Amino acid sequence: MERLQKIMSQAGIASRRKSEEIITAGRVEVNGKVVTELGTKVNPNEDIIKVDGQKIEREKLVYVLLNKPKGYITTVDDPRNRRTVMDLIQDVSQAVHPVGRLDKDTEGLLLLTNDGDLTYALTHPSHGVDKTYIATVKGIPNQSKIEALEEGIKLKDGWTAPAEAKLVAELADEAIVSLTIHEGRKHQVKRMLKSVGHPVEDLKRVKFGSLDLTGLSVGGYRYLTNSEVKELKKVEDRVNSVEN
Numbered sequence: 001m002e003r004l005q006k007i008m009s010q011a012g013i014a015s016r017r018k019s020e021e022i023i024t025a026g027r028v029e030v031n032g033k034v035v036t037e038l039g040t041k042v043n044p045n046e047d048i049i050k051v052d053g054q055k056i057e058r059e060k061l062v063y064v065l066l067n068k069p070k071g072y073i074t075t076v077d078d079p080r081n082r083r084t085v086m087d088l089i090q091d092v093s094q095a096v097h098p099v100g101r102l103d104k105d106t107e108g109l110l111l112l113t114n115d116g117d118l119t120y121a122l123t124h125p126s127h128g129v130d131k132t133y134i135a136t137v138k139g140i141p142n143q144s145k146i147e148a149l150e151e152g153i154k155l156k157d158g159w160t161a162p163a164e165a166k167l168v169a170e171l172a173d174e175a176i177v178s179l180t181i182h183e184g185r186k187h188q189v190k191r192m193l194k195s196v197g198h199p200v201e202d203l204k205r206v207k208f209g210s211l212d213l214t215g216l217s218v219g220g221y222r223y224l225t226n227s228e229v230k231e232l233k234k235v236e237d238r239v240n241s242v243e244n
Contacts, residue, residue: 001041004028007049008116011056012095015120027052062094063224063232064112067216074101074110085110089221099123100184108133108205109213121236122209128182129235132207133189134168137198140175141167145196149179153192157185160192174201209235 008019008028020038022028028035029050030042042049049056068074072083076097085098089112099111099119113119122129141149149165164180175198179189190200206213210231216222224232 001043004030004035004040004042004049005038007042007044007058008051008056010058010061010115011049012059012097012114012116013051013056015116017120018116022051029053059094059114061115062092062096062113063115063118063229064089064092064096064221065211065216065224066110066112066221067213067218068102068107068110069219070105070107073104074098085112088219102205103187103190103203106203106205107218108203109208109211110205111208111211118232118236121239122232123184124239127235127239129209130180130182130207131184131205131209132164132178132180134204134206135177135179135189135193135200136174136202137177137193137200138174139198140170141177141196141198145198146177148196149192153195155185155188155191155195160185160188163192180207 004023005016005019008014008022009016013019014022023038023040024036026034026036030040031048044058066085066088068085068088072085072088075084076086078084089096092112094114096112096114097119099113100123102108102110111122121127146165146167149163152159152162160181161183164178166178168176168178177193177198179192181188185191189203193200211224211228
C-alpha cells in the first residue's frame with residue numbers, strides 16, 4: 001500500500017504536492033469513489049485510480065538528458081505548431097516533461113523526466129540548483145562588471161542572488177562569459193548581462209546541477225545513469241527534509 005499522491009506522481013500526473021491539491025479538489029476516484037482525504041493509501045496493482053475520469057497507470061520513471069539545439073521551444077505541446085523539444089525525443093515512450101526552460105534561441109543542457117517530485121525539487125527557486133551558462137556578449141566586460149554579476153544585479157523583479165562569473169575569452173568586439181546561477185527567473189542570464197552593458201548574442205547552458213554535456217552532440221540525448229539519478233535525488237531528499 002502506498003500513498004495516493006505518490007502513485008499519481010509516479011504516473012506523471014504531477015508532483016506529490018500538486019497531486020495533493022488535485023485530490024482535495026475532488027478530482028480523483030479510487031475504485032469508483034471520489035477520494036479527498038490526504039494520506040489515503042492504495043494498492044497500485046489492484047486499485048483502479050482515475051484523475052478527471054481518466055485511469056492512470058504507473059509509468060517507469062525515466063530521466064533524459066538532451067543537448068537542445070536552437071530553434072526549438074521548451075514545451076510539451078505548442079498550439080502554433082512550432083518545433084518543440086519533444087520532437088527530438090520521439091522514441092521515448094514515457095510521458096516526460098522538461099525540467100525548467102530554455103529559450104527558443106538558447107541551446108544546451110535540458111533534463112526531461114516523468115518524475116514529478118524530482119521536477120519540483122529541481123525547479124523550486126529556493127532549492128538552489130546551480131546552472132552554468134556560456135554566453136557570447138557584445139563588448140568586453142571589465143573586472144567591475146564581472147564583480148557586479150557576482151554580487152547580484154538589480155532587475156525589475158528584484159535583486160539577483162550572488163552568482164559565479166568569469167571572463168573566459170576576449171574577442172575583437174565581443175567576449176565569452178561563464179555565468180553560474182541557482183535561480184530560475186525568466187531570461188535571467190540575458191537580463192543580467194544586458195544590465196551591465198553587454199547584451200547576449202549567443203547562449204548555451206552547459207551544466208545543470210551535477211550534469212554536463214560531455215560526449216553529447218547538439219540535438220542528441222541519452223538516459224541518465226543510475227549514479228546520476230542518485231545524485232539528483234539528493235536534492236529531492238534535502239527538500240523533503242526541510243518541508244516535512
